[in-house]
Amino acid sequence: MSVEVRIIKQVPGFTLDVNWNMIDEVLALFGFSGSGKTMTLQSIAGLIKPDAGFIRVGDRHFFDSASKIDVRTRERRIGYVLQDSALFPHMSVRSNIAYGLIRGERPERAQRVKEMIRLLKLNGFDKAFPHELSGGQKQRVALARALVGKPDILLLDEPFSALDRPIRNKMHEVIHGIRSKFSIPMVLVTHDFHEVEKLADKVVVYSDGRAIQTGSPAELQKNPSGDLVKKLLGIG
């Protein structure tokens, strides 16, 4: 499925002006904090409204300023995972995951939740509450909840940056597993190039609201477009 993003959004002191596309791959939005990566994800999710541009996922238009299309967040069919997992603290693991399923018969839904628990290796934790889980487990629940409703696109906003390196490496394997099971585009926001190398097929380098370089992680390393990209890669 293809994703096309063209966003212009102005807020006091900052302008986001980006244009990129992808097809069924893992794309990383890579750059320093405050460069507009999260704002881009929020625009795709419909949590903020761009001033102009368009956002298309497959043949669906999420947003198009020219034809005044702005599909509501809840109708966009997206999976969204945040850095601090944002699990509902009053719900068990099972209820958190089931919350991502709003359609379907009860037995069928229970079956889907079970599948996600198995897929994300959460067996035995289904009755636990978020405060009883480790950081890595919380993010696995957040991924299960985001994926259970079979979204058309998965948005990951620095999902592993709060985790220790060994747990992070395990989570990268989880993402590879998800990738082989669900063939959906994934957009990953990160400022960790190691993560980009391990997960992404394509990188869009953000700086101060603009996409300054696009390419594969290898291309980026071989041919950084300027000092800023070198600095981001830690080679400048």
Add this chain to the structure above:
Amino acid sequence: MDSSALFSIRLSVQVALTATCLVVPVGIFFSYVLARKNFRGKDLLDIMLTLPLVLPPTVTGYYLVVLFGRNGPLGGPIYDLTGWTIMFTWQAAVLASFVVSMPLMVKTGRAAIETVDPQLIDVSSTLGHSEVNTVFKVILPLARNGLIAGASLSFARAMGEFGATLMLAGNIPGRTDTAPLSIYSYASNGDWSSANGMVLLFTIVSGIFLYISIRSSDRIFR
């Protein structure tokens, strides 16, 4: 305790319970609107809902008499349609308690709703849930302790309502003399022993509800 004292206590409980049952849903609605929405006139709405907290209850009562009296803009049409007026009925005491205890529900409820992590609300919508669904499944359960605190404060305030009730419902023995009004009557007639009993009872009941409120609001921030 004689039968008139018992009547007053029963009436007070009845009035406070009814008022609280109305204050809770209406107050939660306004709490949510003030906590989560931005619109023109938001400050004005906030002021209107808070005014009864700072106005002398007699002034609140005066407004209610003007609005709901037989010739008032609200009371007039009701009287023309039904031949009934709320003035000097127990329902008038409910109305007075409702208006006076609303600010406590709204202030506490708004604070509780504002403590709910906005990311959770965003995530709920990305998962396909409507705003109403998110309110009932995420926001209200997470704001629950603050809402309980607000409801118990409102109940205590409704139980103790005096000024606006006197203006709107009068102090009719056996009809609208709630416990606070009875205490006033006992004291003005020099019946100190009856006053003492009811004052003591009131202090204990209000203390209990304040305790519930404090314990619940403690838990908001845990």
